[in-house]
Amino acid sequence: MCGRRISVADPPRSPGSRWTAICPVSRLIEQTFVRARIGGNDLILIWDGGRAIACERACPHEQADLSRGRLSKGRLFCPRHAASFDLDDGSITAGWPSRALRIYPVQIAEEQVWIDAEAVTSAAS
Template sequence: MPVCGLSRLISQTIVCVRVTGVDLILVWSEGRAVACERMCPHEQADLSLGHLSGGRLFCPRHAASFDLRNGRISYGWPSRPLRLYPVRIRDDQVWIDADAIRSPAN
């Protein structure tokens, strides 16, 4: 399903979206779109308030960061990886597979 215009994502860098009742963020990082869960898996901080640097999303609460290629948290933090969801760009829109959001494997 289309969730955001590509030009909006590029200009804002981080955009909040809701897909099938799940809050996510879209991130424009290093020339690509990334979709991930909105709340930090470590302390439930709102990652849309974080910042980006070097392909990593930094949590606004505790400064740990997540690799936006695989979701791994920075060394030394006791947390599961950040959930990432597949995206694609089509017709200047960012699309997310709603079935991937609903899947219990995520």
């Protein structure tokens, strides 16, 4: 544990922009998982295989905290029942009675990781 506080408050967003800056890329690389909140929706950013991925934080099965999961070969494993999700499309391990994990558009610009906030809020409604 590094002892650094993780902010889960809504980050500032430029007026008229659908993209919200979440954290510096360097922080995501260092921590692998960064928690965030957009419009009341809890998310996680993940650094995996040299890319940034944004997804919902609660497991679609029984809402375990996926920021406590583990990564292996492009999949995120839930800490509670060990179902896993493909980080390309969110699909869950075959045979599990749950929907896919929501994956959100993400981009890296100006040394920050940005999430498409409109995609997050529209997926939740």
